[in-house]
Amino acid sequence: MGAAGRERAVNQFRWERVIRRYEDLWTEQEREAKASQSTRPRIGPATYPAPELSFADYPTVWLSDADRVQATGTAADVFLGSPLTNFVGDRRCSDPKVIATVLQMAAQSIPVGDLATELERIGLTPTAARATIAWLLKYGLLR
Secondary structure, three states: OHHHHHHHHHHHOOHHHHHHHHHHHHHHHHHHHHHOOOOOOOOOOOOOOOHHHHOOOOOOOOOOOOOEEOEOOOOHHHHHOOHHHOOOHHHOOOOHHHHHHHHHHOOOOEEHHHHHHHHHHOOOOHHHHHHHHHHHHHOOOEO
16 A cells, blocks of 8 residues: 555646646636636736736725615625625624615615714614625625
8 A cells, every 4th residue: 555655646746736736727727817807908927917907896086975876685694694795894893684785775876975874863873883894885785
């Protein structure tokens, strides 16, 4: 068994084989990325897109109280239950009932200021209210 294990290790895990497998994986990822490519042009390899592509959906202006937002219909509970989307969750509202209420208020287009006022009315600080709205926008629950 020892000799067979050594032979397998030598045959399967030589650097040239390992590198070839990585290159095959990267080629497959590139092919999959091109197949599911959005309308925006892809610059660079699939594993390292250009910064202007990576950050294309980031905000470019500050929202004012008069700017209007609307709920997208995405289920908030998916995001509320994931630790990956709840980093620093103590700085904003993470109560599912409150989030559901805010999203219901935004079922129709509503000014950012009105949402912030509602969050403040239920006890959030102005900073936490704005952070909650920013979180909802970041994860596509509002647009």
